[in-house]
Amino acid sequence: MARRMKIGITCPYTWDVPGGVQSHVRDLAETYIDLGYDVSVITPVDDEANLPPYAVSAGKAVALPYNGSVSRVLLGVKSGARVRRWLRESDLDVLHVHEPTAPSVSLLACLNADGPIVATFHTMNPRSRFLSAARGVLQPSFEKIRARIAVSEAARRTVVEHLGVDAILIPNGVLVRTFANAGPLPGYGPDGRTIAFLGRIDEPRKGLAVLLAALPELIERVPDARLVVAGPGDVEHVRDGLDPALLDRVDLLGLVSAEDKPRVYCSGDIYCAPNTGQESFGIVLLEAMAAGTPVVSSDIAAFRRVLDGGRAGKLFRNGDASSLATVLADLLADSGERQRLVEAGREVVAPYDWPVLAGQILQVYEMVTEEGTARRRVGVDDSAGSRVAAEAV
Amino acid sequence: MYVVVLVVALVVIIATYLTWLGMRIDRLGARVRDARASLDVQLERRADGAREAAERAGPQAAPVREAALSALAACSDECEVAESGLTRALRATPLGPDDELSTEVARVSLARQFHNDAVRDLRTLRGRWLVRSLRLGGRSPLPAYFEIDDDATLPTAPYSGPGPGAGPGPGPGTAEARPGQPTHT
Numbered sequence: 060m061a062r063r064m065k066i067g068i069t070c071p072y073t074w075d076v077p078g079g080v081q082s083h084v085r086d087l088a089e090t091y092i093d094l095g096y097d098v099s100v101i102t103p104v105d106d107e108a109n110l111p112p113y114a115v116s117a118g119k120a121v122a123l124p125y126n127g128s129v130s131r132v133l134l135g136v137k138s139g140a141r142v143r144r145w146l147r148e149s150d151l152d153v154l155h156v157h158e159p160t161a162p163s164v165s166l167l168a169c170l171n172a173d174g175p176i177v178a179t180f181h182t183m184n185p186r187s188r189f190l191s192a193a194r195g196v197l198q199p200s201f202e203k204i205r206a207r208i209a210v211s212e213a214a215r216r217t218v219v220e221h222l223g224v225d226a227i228l229i230p231n232g233v234l235v236r237t238f239a240n241a242g243p244l245p246g247y248g249p250d251g252r253t254i255a256f257l258g259r260i261d262e263p264r265k266g267l268a269v270l271l272a273a274l275p276e277l278i279e280r281v282p283d284a285r286l287v288v289a290g291p292g293d294v295e296h297v298r299d300g301l302d303p304a305l306l307d308r309v310d311l312l313g314l315v316s317a318e319d320k321p322r323v324y325c326s327g328d329i330y331c332a333p334n335t336g337q338e339s340f341g342i343v344l345l346e347a348m349a350a351g352t353p354v355v356s357s358d359i360a361a362f363r364r365v366l367d368g369g370r371a372g373k374l375f376r377n378g379d380a381s382s383l384a385t386v387l388a389d390l391l392a393d394s395g396e397r398q399r400l401v402e403a404g405r406e407v408v409a410p411y412d413w414p415v416l417a418g419q420i421l422q423v424y425e426m427v428t429e430e431g432t433a434r435r436r437v438g439v440d441d442s443a444g445s446r447v448a449a450e451a452v
Numbered sequence: 453m454y455v456v457v458l459v460v461a462l463v464v465i466i467a468t469y470l471t472w473l474g475m476r477i478d479r480l481g482a483r484v485r486d487a488r489a490s491l492d493v494q495l496e497r498r499a500d501g502a503r504e505a506a507e508r509a510g511p512q513a514a515p516v517r518e519a520a521l522s523a524l525a526a527c528s529d530e531c532e533v534a535e536s537g538l539t540r541a542l543r544a545t546p547l548g549p550d551d552e553l554s555t556e557v558a559r560v561s562l563a564r565q566f567h568n569d570a571v572r573d574l575r576t577l578r579g580r581w582l583v584r585s586l587r588l589g590g591r592s593p594l595p596a597y598f599e600i601d602d603d604a605t606l607p608t609a610p611y612s613g614p615g616p617g618a619g620p621g622p623g624p625g626t627a628e629a630r631p632g633q634p635t636h637t
Contacts, residue, residue: 199476202479202480202483202573203479203483205566205570206562206566207569223572224569224573225569227565422555422559423562426494426559426562426563427490429490
């Protein structure tokens with residue numbers, strides 16, 4: 060190909076607010092750039108100084124109370140004009156919109172573009188009121204989408220139910236390199252006695268209570284064992300609930316920055332995920348494996364699947380602190396087994412590495428841009444209806 | 453006077469709407485044609501790849517070679533039968549590991565999904581009462597779905613681990629075999 064493929068990506072949610080879709084778009088865009096593609100991202104953003112060089116602003120999103128929570132939406136004549144200008148100036152080979160069902164940039168891009176459009180659906184939202192109400196109005200935009208990707212089986216079901224067409228399953232990824240190259244936090248690291256935990260500390264489903272309950276029994280077998288706990292939540296409340304004898308064994312770090320998150324995994328000999336349920340996948344386990352840390356997790360179905368039934372990480376009986384203490388103590392005592400788990404973990408996480416997943420998404424791009432004999436490009440949809448509709452919203 | 457303005461405005465609105473509806477139909481028609489062209493390209497690549505692989509594999513792969521040749525020769529009427537025949541031949545005959553062929557096979561089911569989705573969107577729009585009664589879709593026949601057996605697993609395809617394996621993303625048929633879904637943390 061004489062010309063590098065130019066890929067345009069739209070992110071519907073405010074760039075400088077942390078979120079799953081935002082990280083997905085960021086990791087995907089940066090992976091493409093590493094692979095040598097030309098990438099432009101358009102996204103709502105609060106402070107344009109936070110944008111990386113490959114992204115442009117679509118304006119500020121407005122917070123609207125919706126469905127019992129606050130959604131940030133971005134729809135308006137001004138944003139529509141920005142999206143049109145971006146489409147016109149970027150001269151894209153393929154337009155990849157994320158979550159086009161959200162009332163934001165991706166929807167505006169669908170409305171205003173024509174040509175090879177690929178869409179990724181993230182949420183499982185079985186009864187979206189916005190979708191049900193606006194289905195008729197949105198259909199003309201959605202029927203321009205040539206290929207649909209869902210990040211999960213549940214998201215795929217939502218697409219089938221709401222839009223009546225199928226989607227390809229390509230899961231969320233992990234940027235393995237970022238985790239593999241991260242070092243431990245200062246003062247921590249594998250020293251034969253440290254267990255790391257990452258997750259909301261006041262969310263019972265994340266299971267910190269089980270891990271804390273296992274600590275006394277663990278200390279009986281490993282006298283100098285300690286716990287490093289990172290994640291948002293009320294640190295004081297958790298500290299107040301601790302047995303005073305354990306205070307010096309539990310380091311509560313609170314919320315850590317996005318840069319420090321990979322380092323938390325590297326700060327322990329073992330990463331422990333005592334989640335008690337409702338995990339549909341377990342991206343945290345993959346991240347720990349990418350960081351090269353052996354994993355101990357509860358034996359809930361989703362985790363058992365990721366850990367390949369116990370081959371790639373140790374499982375304990377869900378909610379059973381005594382079982383957890385035994386598994387942790389056994390594993391701390393066996394460095395050979397820890398090494399084996401690290402190797403097995405690397406194998407499990409490899410297919411979820413962003414460059415691998417990006418390769419699969421690029422194949423989809425190839426198929427929608429190669430269609431027919433003439434190469435197609437993304438253009439601006441100048442039909443009267445689209446302009447009218449764009450101005451109406 | 454009022455009435456005239458009202459009638460003119462109404463006529464303009466109706467005309468704009470109908471024009472726009474016509475453009476949607478044209479655009480979907482183009483999407484279906486593109487998807488069909490892409491599907492034909494993928495089918496031909498798969499048949500070519502299968503023929504070459506069968507010739508490399510020797511006499512025991514004769515069924516694949518024959519199925520590939522008849523798929524390449526089939527005209528549009530018998531195309532679906534011939535392509536399904538090739539899929540069955542590929543499934544039944546181990547050819548030795550061949551990543552390229554596995555990719556071609558997987559891409560056929562993707563191309564078929566994209567094509568059938570486009571056909572479904574067009575048929576839905578052209579099936580609407582207004583479109584039918586005003587013949588906005590023209591007189592061309594409704595495009596047909598392309599239905600073949602394209603189960604993408606080859607007997608010799610290398611095991612690619614429990615995650616998303618080689619090839620252009622898992623087809624819908626293989627989704628159940630994969631670990632559940634990541635959530636946003």
